[in-house]
Amino acid sequence: MNNTREVEVVVIGAGQAGLAGAYHLRRSGFEPDRDFVVLDHSPVPVAPGSSAGRR
Numbered sequence: 001m002n003n004t005r006e007v008e009v010v011v012i013g014a015g016q017a018g019l020a021g022a023y024h025l026r027r028s029g030f031e032p033d034r035d036f037v038v039l040d041h042s043p044v045p046v047a048p049g050s051s052a053g054r055r
């Protein structure tokens, strides 16, 4: 099975900065999933600190 995908932009990190970037990409006409994706290595935000918590 081939799971390779091509998108124009990959945002690494779904913290405040990454999500703000994704928001502005969307407002600029980029379609999520088609033109850009946001990847994060943490499954869910965990308090405290960063959007993903500190490990």
Ligand SMILES: Cc1cc2nc3c(=O)[nH]c(=O)nc-3n(C[C@H](O)[C@H](O)[C@H](O)COP(=O)(O)OP(=O)(O)OC[C@H]3O[C@@H](n4cnc5c(N)ncnc54)[C@H](O)[C@@H]3O)c2cc1C
Binding pocket: 012, 013, 014, 015, 016, 017, 018, 039, 040, 041, 042, 048, 049, 050, 051, 052, 054
């Ligand atoms: C203890 C503590 C308390 C805080 N309290 C406050 C507060 O009360 N109010 C406030 O405004 N700010 C607070 N801050 C600051 C605020 O959390 C940060 O300024 C803000 O989260 C930074 O956002 P960011 O998107 O740059 O990074 P982050 O929120 O850290 O997001 C980065 C994301 O990238 C992901 N990531 C990292 N490396 C990779 C990788 N290699 N591949 C994929 N994903 C990756 C992480 O999982 C994370 O989700 C606090 C910080 C700390 C440490």
